[in-house]
Amino acid sequence: MRIALLLLVLVLAFSSPNIAQTAKKPVRIGVAGLVHSHVGWILNRAKKTGDPDIEVVGIAEPNREVAERYMKRYGLPMSLVYSTLEEMLDKTRPDAVTAFNEISKHIDVVKVCAPRGIHVMVEKPLAVSLDQAKQMEALAKKHNIHLLTNYETTWYGSNHKAYQMAVKDGAIGPIRRIVVHDGHDGPSRMNKEFVAWLTDPVTNGAGALFDFGCYGANLATWLLKGQRPTSVSAFTLQIQPDTYPKVDDDATIVLVYPKTQVVIQPSWNWPFSRKDMEVYGATGYVFTLDGTKMRVRLKDDKTEQTTEAAKTDAPVSDPFDYLAQVVRGETKSVDDLSSLQVNMVVMEILDAARRSAKEGGKPITLK
Known part of the structure; x- marks a missing residue:
């Protein structure tokens, strides 16, 4: 009887789309920088509770005034903010990082994230030069991470x-x-x-x-x-x-x-x-x-x-x-x-x- 009941529970777990969906954990996302105006895109998502796809676990922004302004605007706690990308990664352990900093600093995000096996999505364009882009490509391939570029x-x-x-x-x-x-x-x-x-x-x-x-x-x-x-x-x-x-x-x-x-x-x-x-x-x-x-x-x-x-x-x-x-x-x-x-x-x-x-x-x- 117990074996039959266990089998029934397992069948329901794997066949029910609702149970399967709740078993899927949201991907942990870190944000690198707040100085790109498109950053509101991810901060609006950060406000959502119970988001099944992503969870914003940390934000790296060295400019305290900018960080406080954005956290106030989007109703987010300053406890999310770290002064350096390295600290944010060490404390929050994200699966991926979205870069909303200067385009010239996209390469710095990849240099820090790639060796840690953390995937990166940068806001368009990929880099400020072909040379930087090639360095970023080499790091992504070496450390087997996804390096994506986001366009509206x-x-x-x-x-x-x-x-x-x-x-x-x-x-x-x-x-x-x-x-x-x-x-x-x-x-x-x-x-x-x-x-x-x-x-x-x-x-x-x-x-x-x-x-x-x-x-x-x-x-x-x-x-x-x-x-x-x-x-x-x-x-x-x-x-x-x-x-x-x-x-x-x-x-x-x-x-x-x-x-x-x-x-x-x-x-x-x-x-x-x-x-x-x-x-x-x-x-x-x-x-x-x-x-x-x-x-x-x-x-x-x-x-x-x-x-x-x-x-x-x-x-x-x-x-x-x-x-x-x-x-x-x-x-x-x-x-x-x-x-x-x-x-x-x-x-x-x-x-x-x-x-x-x-x-x-x-x-x-x-x-």
Whole structure:
């Protein structure tokens, strides 16, 4: 009788989705830095109680004033905050770390986390230089950790629906041209600690060229299945030199492939915020206007059609749910928008674009 009862309990435990779900522990997440304005994304998640996917266990931020301001804003205790990344890791033992510090310090996060076997997700772009990116890649491979890059546009259902149509279904024929627009009216109105490093070529790599150019490079590399351009040309402007004296605030990047051209237009001078994309094929096109809205015209369409993507068109709607899946081994990130493989190509593009812009738009050939 006891054996039969035990067997019944085991069967129920493994067959009941509710019991299986409660058995899954949330992934322990540490936060490195609070000086990136996108950090509110993870802090909003930190406020959730009983989150089944992630638990924010510690925050590393050396600037006490910044830490106190953010903890007050999001209703979080200062006991979460540590002055150094090393101390936070030793005290909290996270499974993964999300980096919301200066782009130039992403490499420092990886140097500390990788030897400890702690996975890392950085906010876009991966690094400030191709050399730093290569060092980070080597550390990730040596210590067998996931090194992911987060972009807001990765979680747009419209981009994934466009990928399905253009790449998987071939609904518009071979891709011939991609045009990506990203940016807003400038970061000068944002918090001071964010603007300080974002407008410095040492800590950000460039201005709008890196800040928003990375989105288009990421999407194009993904849509073209990891293909590297044969050449990269870039042209930058300083439309507001008094506001942004050290960096560009407007750019155009042209990527040339054997049978495709990509035009990326990042700017801090758009009249309104925008993150949209045009993908043209030999027989049709698909435009993404924002996270959901789309315009499409296929070969047999007499007029352009409007459509909307669902949230379910994206693999998940949140980068931290995705990070939890990756850490648990529930999904692979070999050739997706967040992957190291794709973002190493992104860094090649950005590095070449910066060199081209310095030489007046001279095409840089990728070896």
